Amino acid sequence: MSEAEARAETGAYSILATGLTKRFGEVVAVDRIDLRVGEGEFFGFLGPNGAGKTTTIRMLCGLLRPTEGTIRVAGHDLDREPLEVKRRIGVLPEEISLYERLSGEEFIVFSARMHGLQLDEARSRATDLLELLELTEAKDRLIVDYSMGMKKKTAFAAALIHQPKVMFLDEPFGGIDPISVRAIRNVLQHLAGRGTTIFFTSHVMEVVERLCTRVAIIHEGRIVGDGALAELRAKAQAGSDSTLEDIFMKLVDARGDEELLSWL
Amino acid sequence: MSGGTSVQLRLLVWLKAKLVWRNLARNKAAAVGAVLALLFLVPSAIGVAFACGIGFQALEPFYAEHLLRAVLLGAYLVWILSPLFGLALTEDYDLSKLLVYPITPRTAFAGALLGSLLDLGVILLIPTLVAVLVSFSTDPVAVPVIVIAEVLLLAHVVGLSQIIRLASARIMRSRRARDVTIVLVPLGLAAVYAVTQLLPRAALDIDWQRFLNGRTWQVVSYLPPGLAAQAIGGASRGALGLPLAYCALLGAITAGTLYTAGWLVDSLYRAEAAHAPVRRRVPVRPQQEVPTRSAAEATGADTLFGLRVPPVVAAVAEKEVKYLLRDPAAKSLFAWTIYMLIVFLVMFLHGRLTATGQTVSEPILWGLVGFLLMGESQLALNIFGFEGAASATLFLFPSRRRDILIGKNLVHFLGMCAVNAFMLVLLAAAAGAGHLVPQLVALMVLGSAVLVACGNVTSVLLPVKMKLDRWGIRRQSSSESIAYMFLYLLAMIVIGALALPAIAAIVVPAIWFGSVWLALTVPLGGAYCAVLYLASLHLSENALMRREPDVTAKLTGEKDG
Numbered sequence A: 001m002s003e004a005e006a007r008a009e010t011g012a013y014s015i016l017a018t019g020l021t022k023r024f025g026e027v028v029a030v031d032r033i034d035l036r037v038g039e040g041e042f043f044g045f046l047g048p049n050g051a052g053k054t055t056t057i058r059m060l061c062g063l064l065r066p067t068e069g070t071i072r073v074a075g076h077d078l079d080r081e082p083l084e085v086k087r088r089i090g091v092l093p094e095e096i097s098l099y100e101r102l103s104g105e106e107f108i109v110f111s112a113r114m115h116g117l118q119l120d121e122a123r124s125r126a127t128d129l130l131e132l133l134e135l136t137e138a139k140d141r142l143i144v145d146y147s148m149g150m151k152k153k154t155a156f157a158a159a160l161i162h163q164p165k166v167m168f169l170d171e172p173f174g175g176i177d178p179i180s181v182r183a184i185r186n187v188l189q190h191l192a193g194r195g196t197t198i199f200f201t202s203h204v205m206e207v208v209e210r211l212c213t214r215v216a217i218i219h220e221g222r223i224v225g226d227g228a229l230a231e232l233r234a235k236a237q238a239g240s241d242s243t244l245e246d247i248f249m250k251l252v253d254a255r256g257d258e259e260l261l262s263w264l
Numbered sequence B: 001m002s003g004g005t006s007v008q009l010r011l012l013v014w015l016k017a018k019l020v021w022r023n024l025a026r027n028k029a030a031a032v033g034a035v036l037a038l039l040f041l042v043p044s045a046i047g048v049a050f051a052c053g054i055g056f057q058a059l060e061p062f063y064a065e066h067l068l069r070a071v072l073l074g075a076y077l078v079w080i081l082s083p084l085f086g087l088a089l090t091e092d093y094d095l096s097k098l099l100v101y102p103i104t105p106r107t108a109f110a111g112a113l114l115g116s117l118l119d120l121g122v123i124l125l126i127p128t129l130v131a132v133l134v135s136f137s138t139d140p141v142a143v144p145v146i147v148i149a150e151v152l153l154l155a156h157v158v159g160l161s162q163i164i165r166l167a168s169a170r171i172m173r174s175r176r177a178r179d180v181t182i183v184l185v186p187l188g189l190a191a192v193y194a195v196t197q198l199l200p201r202a203a204l205d206i207d208w209q210r211f212l213n214g215r216t217w218q219v220v221s222y223l224p225p226g227l228a229a230q231a232i233g234g235a236s237r238g239a240l241g242l243p244l245a246y247c248a249l250l251g252a253i254t255a256g257t258l259y260t261a262g263w264l265v266d267s268l269y270r271a272e273a274a275h276a277p278v279r280r281r282v283p284v285r286p287q288q289e290v291p292t293r294s295a296a297e298a299t300g301a302d303t304l305f306g307l308r309v310p311p312v313v314a315a316v317a318e319k320e321v322k323y324l325l326r327d328p329a330a331k332s333l334f335a336w337t338i339y340m341l342i343v344f345l346v347m348f349l350h351g352r353l354t355a356t357g358q359t360v361s362e363p364i365l366w367g368l369v370g371f372l373l374m375g376e377s378q379l380a381l382n383i384f385g386f387e388g389a390a391s392a393t394l395f396l397f398p399s400r401r402r403d404i405l406i407g408k409n410l411v412h413f414l415g416m417c418a419v420n421a422f423m424l425v426l427l428a429a430a431a432g433a434g435h436l437v438p439q440l441v442a443l444m445v446l447g448s449a450v451l452v453a454c455g456n457v458t459s460v461l462l463p464v465k466m467k468l469d470r471w472g473i474r475r476q477s478s479s480e481s482i483a484y485m486f487l488y489l490l491a492m493i494v495i496g497a498l499a500l501p502a503i504a505a506i507v508v509p510a511i512w513f514g515s516v517w518l519a520l521t522v523p524l525g526g527a528y529c530a531v532l533y534l535a536s537l538h539l540s541e542n543a544l545m546r547r548e549p550d551v552t553a554k555l556t557g558e559k560d561g
Helices: A003-009 A053-060 A082-088 A104-114 A119-132 A148-160 A178-193 A205-211 A229-236 A244-251 B003-026 B028-058 B061-085 B095-100 B105-118 B120-136 B142-171 B175-205 B208-213 B215-221 B224-236 B241-274 B311-326 B328-354 B362-380 B388-394 B401-430 B434-461 B481-513 B515-556
Strands: A013-024 A027-038 A042-046 A068-073 A089-092 A166-170 A197-201 A214-219 A222-227 B302-304 B307-309 B466-469 B472-475
Touching: A013 A053, A013 A197, A027 A053, A027 A068, A027 A197, A027 A214, A027 A222, A042 A053, A042 A178, A042 A205, A053 A068, A053 A166, A053 A197, A082 A089, A082 B515, A089 A148, A104 A119, A104 A148, A104 B311, A119 A148, A148 A166, A148 A178, A166 A178, A178 A197, A178 A205, A205 A244, A214 A229, A214 A244, A222 A229, A222 A244, A229 A244, B003 B028, B003 B105, B028 B061, B028 B120, B061 B120, B061 B142, B061 B215, B061 B224, B105 B120, B105 B142, B105 B241, B120 B142, B120 B224, B142 B224, B142 B241, B208 B215, B215 B224, B224 B241, B307 B311, B307 B401, B311 B328, B311 B401, B328 B362, B328 B401, B362 B401, B362 B434, B362 B481, B388 B515, B401 B434, B401 B515, B434 B481, B434 B515, B481 B515
Parallel strands: A042 A197, A042 A214, A089 A166, A166 A197
Antiparallel strands: A013 A027, A013 A068, A214 A222, B302 B307, B466 B472
16 A cells, blocks of 8 residues: 555545546547645646536536546545445536436435435525525526526535535536525535535636635646646746746646737 | 528538438438338329229219319328328428528528428329329310429428427427427327227218218318319310419418418517526525535435335335426326227227127237237336436436346336236226126236346346437347347247246146135235346346446446447
8 A cells, every 4th residue: 555545545545546537439638647735725626627626526426427546535436436426526527417306405305305304404504505505595496497597506415415525616606606605605614624525626817816825726537737826936937926826827828829820 | 582591492402401411310210111112102192093093084073073082181191290290291400490590581492392302201192293294184285284283282381381390399499389299199090090990980971972062072172182183184084274373372371381481480589589598687696605515324214105115125116207397208108098098998898889799809908918928028127228328317326236136127017017907907898808807807916027027137237218209219229139029029928937937827727627715826926026036136236236327327428449
């Protein structure tokens, strides 16, 4: 057992992925990446479209089988103990797929009960979450009639209700109104402060820069940068006043488009 | 027409041709459908055209013209009613997607009309129109009149079809309307079936000579197909003034139809623009404390149908019940069950009423149990198929997979038993075989248990994404569909073999040894089903743990490496 695995076993690393690879036919979506995320870390996972972020998250939650590599989450091997991992994680996927013929409240209570909460406790927590996320008025409507933002908030509530130790959030703020964004952000900061690990992807660099204690950047299936903002600056050889966006552009080798659009 | 408009029209026709071709090239089911259409529908259309041509030639002019009215009316009804049943005779691109371009609604509609010339419906109609042209062109002057009448009728039909499609698209935006339609289609078909059973007898009693001279048929004569038929008939008799008048009337109706369709497209455009969601203002509240209650572990049990069951079983079962009551796929399945009930009721009652009171033979009733279970097998043998993408959510829960399976099985088994028992009681009564009800119900209960048990295994090993359309639920077409059908057939043979002891436990004593033996064989059959169920639960629970990512990939339609 490697030192990293030993640390993951004792809980020092909430997420430990080694040599993680996913191939779709000829296409290598994720290429031998290693991830180490400590307990209570607010970890940002960035990358351009098609870089492999969502594929990675789906593998880390057990929704997609890796072609190669091992994953340990919350001290448990995902391959050998998938239910132990799922007991400890909350997931907000990018593409929301809920039981749309349940009402918002029914779905959140259902999720809580599936995590083993008693009915009374499930209902009580659901009421709190619905109130917090401004969904109380819509709680009895079927999810199929919800807007995308409301669906996302419902999925967030369901991911949170069992107090997970690790949360995977894929683009959590997309399509959500500013009031709910602030509520969710506060909840996440509170959770991270209490030791919950947050694994978080977003295209909004300001949000990532503000929230995350550490960031990894994936590009074409490979990690091209991993560390705190200062470490990333050093790696990208960027100036001390450079923003995460500047660093990101450098590390993913994004070219300036001004010349291409000279006719504009 | 400005140069810009003609370029746009050319582009729209190109888009239509490209989409039709891509659909054939990328979707094997569509390609097979096109080949089948070429092999069967086109020859059928040519055959119908020949039959019409022979009829037009053989009948006296008076009757030939009435036949023409009937033929055109039939084609007309097929064209305008088919969009209501989701059977698209026109392969349309979504007109609302053109909203973002600087194109007028009228140009978009004109493009759709031109594009429809590539449609199967138009292609299938052409042989009959040619037969009409050939049969009624008795005079050189008649030819242009007939051509004008046919072109006007075709333009009217295509325009009217567009109106119905656009109007139904507006209605179908409502989830409730979609749900209702899904249920209504099978019930409508049931009504059509019942009418077609009664119609032949009624047709014999009709005085056709009186009908042709009656008011009903006269009204039909002034509908667009009737106007076209009268113009064509008149022209074939050498008249010119009256046929041209009919053509003018038909032209006015066609212009009105096209104008209305254009207006609908226009209003659709404006409605799309106006339907941008308006957010409700919510009062800003002071930030709340995050809920921090301690987690309660699953230690207790919940009550379900009066039984004490683990909380996860109760949660899954409650979810499943709600879904069966709300999900249009489940409603559709139920509506098809009602459809089958009506069909069999009509068949049994009709048989008893017409065939000298003869009752339905017992083997048919025994076979009926298998038929009912076969109909429900798409639910029982593919229990995750209706979850679709939500299966990813289900498999994220840390619950014991055994509990998830039991929750689903409980609801499916009890639901199937309740619905099937109701149907068997009604059908046995209609067949005059009420005394068979206990045996039929016992066979159905044991058969349902076998089906549910085997369904656990097939659901894990052969999951299939189910797609819902206005015809109800169907398997998602894919390149694997033929392979899947083969495996499914194999699975059905295995299930049939596994069901033999349960079938024998009821049928053998009931038919050969006397019902008294059922007291011994029914419990034995029940025990066999229980053992089979426990074995399937063990097998499928383990298999599900290993295959969850694969099952999810199948149900969400993702390609896996």
